[in-house]
Each structure stands twice: as structure tokens, then as C-alpha cells.
Amino acid sequence: AAEYAKLKAEHGANAAAFEKAIGALERGMSGAFLQSYSADVLRKFAQRGASEDRRELLAFLSGSSSYAPQSGQIVGILKTMQDEMLADYNAATETEESAIKVFEELMAAKTKEKELASQAIEKKTARVAELGIALAEKANDLEDTQEALAADQKFIANLEEGCEKKKTEWEARCKLRAEELVALADTIKVLNDDDALELFKATLPSPGASSFLQTQVSARSTKARAVAELKEGLRFAGVSDRARLDTIFLALHGKKVGFEKVIKLIDDMIVSLKTEQADDDTKKEYCVTTLDTSDDKKKELERKVSDLEAAIAAAEESIAQLTDEIAALEKGIKALDSAVAEATENRKEENADFKDLMASNTAAKEVLLFAQNRLNKFYNPKLYKAPPKTELSKEDRIASSMSGTEPPTAAPGGIAGTGIAVLAQVSAHTQRGEVAPPPPPETFGAYTKASQENNGVTAMINMLIQELDKEMTVAEAEEKDAQEDYETMMQDSAEKRAADSKSITEKEAAKADTEAALQQHQDDKAATAKELSATLEFIASLHAECDWILKYHQVRQEARASEIDALGKAKAVLSGADFSLLQTS
Secondary structure (H helix, E strand, O other): OHHHHHHHHHHHHHHHHHHHHHHHHHOOOHHHHHOOHHHHHHHHHHOOOOOHHHHHHHHHHHOOOOOOOOOOHHHHHHHHHHHHHHHHHHHHHHHHHHHHHHHHHHHHHHHHHHHHHHHHHHHHHHHHHHHHHHHHHHHHHHHHHHHHHHHHHHHHHHHHHHHHHHHHHHHHHHHHHHHHHHHHHHHHHHHOOHHHHHHHHHHOOOHHHHHHHHHHHHHHHHHHHHHHHHHHHHOOOOHHHHHHHHHHHHHHHOOOOOHHHHHHHHHHHHHHHHHHHHHHHHHHHHHHHHHHHHHHHHHHHHHHHHHHHHHHHHHHHHHHHHHHHHHHHHHHHHHHHHHHHHHHHHHHHHHHHHHHHHHHHHHHHHHHHHHHHHHHHHHOHHHOOOOOOOOOOHHHHHHHHHHOOOOOOOOOOOHHHOOOOOOOOOOOOOOOOOOOOOOOOOOOOOOOOOHHHHHHHHHHHHHHHHHHHHHHHHHHHHHHHHHHHHHHHHHHHHHHHHHHHHHHHHHHHHHHHHHHHHHHHHHHHHHHHHHHHHHHHHHHHHHHHHHHHHHHHHHHHHHHHHHHHHHHHHHHHHHHHHHHHHOOO
16 A cells, blocks of 8 residues: 555656646747756656666756757657556556455455354353353252262161161061960960870869969969060160069069059050150151251252352452453543644644645745736736736725825835735845955847747746645645544544443443442352351251251160060960959869
């Protein structure tokens, strides 16, 4: 782009030089043209090549006295070079426009690619956050499952150990009962044999004595069997149950207490044992349920505390980020204001320079036109333009009509009495030292108007006027472009400042909301931590209350069952003793 701009500027200067050269040559004003700035431009252009045409043109522009160009040859060379230069410039312009189009298409593609990449980044960032939350939830679920698995495995191990123990005890019990049944069956078989009955009739006392003896033996044996059963239950009885069993033992050993009272004591003790077992079952169920509920509540509170800590960390990070962004925006606004102030100051200086340049160039142009018109008045009166007549004021017309003479004319001012004023400051010329004057020139001869030289001077003045017009046109274009750029910059700066100010307001509001949310999270965390501490204390008290009952519930249940079974057997034995009292043989 910079090379093209340089080429465009050179093309503009060269094209203007070619136009002036061709026009001057066609008008026959080659002498005046060779002294102009355009001739220097063409001279530099001709020096860039080594073709024959360029050498001829360079020889012409050098003003060599030995060179005598053919009629129209230089004009043809200039037009040919002008066409070639225009063709090269058009080709360069097409190449630049093609490059600009390719660049714009590439920028559009990259912009779209950037937008798509930004959207993908936003989606993936949201996905990362969602996966992080899901991962945390899965980790909590894994922890709960591992704890439940450990508890289940421990329960299974305890259950297997208890089952093995009970299986061994049950096998021993079944074996003992089988042996007892065999012994009883053998005893009954021997006693019920016909020969044994005949022998008992012959050897045992009379029926009355036999009945009395049997009654005594049955009561004693019944008490003994009942005591044996109760002693079996005594092995499983607790401290409180031992006192009640001792009462039953005393009742059995006594001679005045009947079996009905003993049976009643046994029934009362069985009811008491069942009531105690029901209380233990209720207590166990309460402990298990309450511990499970409290443990779930503890995990929920711990998870809530963890979530609140994560929310607090995120809020603190967001506040820090918003603070940095607000500081960056405020710094950008200050830099933008400084840039705007600097640009405004530069624009004022450039505008003042432009006004000075336009005033100076306008005054110079008016002086040149005045000089040209003055030459035309002498050398070419047809082209002379008389100054407009001064319009007399009403007072001047009255004074002139009364006096019969024209009113006095004010002395001309401005540059050399032309009436042209210039605003630019011009430094005064001073003489440097005292130098002896040169010898006087020769006197003049017969005077003739130098018409040919006047044409050269007029052409030179026209060229200077054209250069002034060109310079003012360029200055006006540059001033217009600079003003438009300045206004665009001011508008863009105002929009950016408004956008940044709005962004600061939004970010400050977001920061305030985040700080309020942070305070709420901190309050919630403190309340949750307090509740968690209370829950942990409650769980500790539950363990102090329930660990023993949960640990020994099965043992106590089995002991009570064995004790109730022994009491039931003792009751059965004592109930069977009532029937033996009625037996007679």
C-alpha cells in the first residue's frame, strides 16, 4: 500500500509535468518551460531509463545548444512516454485493487473464523463447567457408596460369624435333644414292659402307699428338674434377671409355696423379659433410623459447605477479575481523553497553518495576477482588465456635485501599492555590510518593446499561478481529509468512551451483585457450619447412647430367648407336676 501511494504521488506529478510540457511545446513556449519545475520532474523521469527516446528527451531538457529537434518529434516522444506511464499506472492500480479485494476477503474469512472459534470456546467453557459439577456430584456419590459398601461388608462379616456360632450351638442342641429322646424312649420302653409291671406289682407297696410315695418322689423330682432348667436359663440372665430367678429358686426350695405361685412368678418374669426385648428392639430401630438420618444430614451439610466454599472462591475470583477490568477500562478512558485532547490541539495547529498558507498563497496569486495584468496593459492592451470603478458613497456624490471635482482617492496600500494585503509575516531584508557600488552600466540605445521576452515572463507567471492553485487545491483537499478524519476520530472516540463508561457501570453493578452474593454465601456457610457442628455433636451423643445397644442387641436377644425358653421349660415341668399328683396306680 505504501509503495502504491508513492507510485500514485509520482504519477500525479509526472502526469502534470507531461501535460504542461506537451502544452508548452505545442504553444511554442519551450524556453519558458525549460526553466519550470515541471521540466525538472521530466528530467528526473527521463534519467530512469536508457532508451533512445529518453536520451533525446533528456538532451532536449538539458538545453544543449547543439541539439536541434525535428518538428513535433519531442511532442511525440512525450505523448508516447505519457501513454506508457499511464498504462503502467493503470496496471499498478488494477494490481492494488485486486490485492485490496483479496485482503478484504481474507479479513472477512478470518473474522468469521474468529467468531466461530469464540463461539466454540464459549460452548466448551460451559461444557467444562457442567462436567466439573457432574464430576463433583459423582465423587460425592462414590464416597457415599463406598461408605455404604463398607458398612454392608462389616454387617455381612458379623452376620456370617454369628450364623456360624448359632449353627454350631444349634447342632449341639439338636444332638443333645436327640440323645435325651433316645434315653427317654429306652426308659419308657423298659418301664412299660409287661414283665416289669408284674415285677413292680409284686415288689412295690400297696396302692395307697404306692400313691403316697409316688407323690413325694414326683414333687421332689419336679422341683429338681425345674431348678435344672432355671439354672440353664441363669447362664443367659442379666444382673436384674438374676434377682428374680433367685426369688423363684427360693420359692422352689421352700416347702410352703405351691407350684401355682412359682408358675405365676415365671409368667411374670417371661412377660418382663418380652417387654424388655420389645424395648430393646424399639431402641435399636430408633438408633439405626436416627443414626442413618443424621449421617445423611451430615453428608448433605458437608456437601453444602463444600459447594458454598466453591461458590465463595468463584465469587472472589469474579470480583478480582471485574476489579481488574474496571481499572483497565478507566485507564483506557484516561488514555482516550488524552489522545482526544492531543488530536484537538494538533488539529487546531494544522488548521492555523492551513489558513496561513491559504492567505499567503491567495495574496501571492493576486500579486501575480496584478503583475500579469500590468504587463498586459503595456504589451497586450487587449488582455488588460481595468480595475472596477470605485462606487462613491452618498456623501461623496453630494460633495462631488457641489464642487464639480472628483473626491480625493485614498492612497493605495498593501504590497507595492497594489492594495493587496498579506497576513503572513515576511522577514525584512537587510543589507550585509557596506560594499562599494559597481561601475555604472552603459547607457541604453533605442527602445523597443520586448514582446518575445514578455511572452516568456507571462508564461512563467501563469505557471506560478498554476502551481499556487495546485498547492492550494492540495492543501484544501488535505485540510478537508484531515477535518473529516478528526471528526471521525471524535465520533469514534465519543462512541468508545460511551461504550466503555457503560461497560464500567455494568461491571460495577455486576461487581456489587457478586459482592452481595459473596456475603450471602459467607453467611450461609457460617450458618451451615454451625448446623453441621450441632449435627456432629448430636451424632456423637447418639453413638454414646446407641453403640452399646447396637453392639450387644443380638447377644441380649439370644440370651433373653434362651432365658425365656428355660423359664418355659421350668413352667412346663411344674405344670406337669400337677398331673403327677393326681396319678394313682
